[in-house]
Amino acid sequence: MFRDTFAVELLKHGVSLETVSMLLGHASIKVTEKHYKPWVKTLQDKLEADAMKGWPTKPLGKKGRDVGDRRTAGRRRRPF
Numbered sequence: 603m604f605r606d607t608f609a610v611e612l613l614k615h616g617v618s619l620e621t622v623s624m625l626l627g628h629a630s631i632k633v634t635e636k637h638y639k640p641w642v643k644t645l646q647d648k649l650e651a652d653a654m655k656g657w658p659t660k661p662l663g664k665k666g667r668d669v670g671d672r673r674t675a676g677r678r679r680r681p682f
Contacts, residue, residue, distance in 0.1 A: 609634075613641040 605626065612622050619642055623634035639645070 609638050610641045613638055614643055616643045641643075 605681055609622050609626060612625070613619070619638070620631060620676045622638065626634060628634050
């Protein structure tokens with residue numbers, strides 16, 4: 603367990619996959635890639651940036667509508 607934690611923490615802090623592979627004593631980088639590729643920081647950063655492209659740039663108000671949505675402007679709020 604500590605071996606996995608060690609490898610994941612190194613990768614999360616930007617240590618290269620090649621370096622982690624050597625530190626773990628793997629004969630081939632393919633072994634390291636197979637088990638630890640999801641934690642490579644550069645891949646995580648790219649995935650996060652790509653995922654953020656799908657989010658709206660305007661802040662959303664209640665019920666998921668844009669803050670400046672005209673459908674709710676000037677209406678009284680219903681009591682719950």
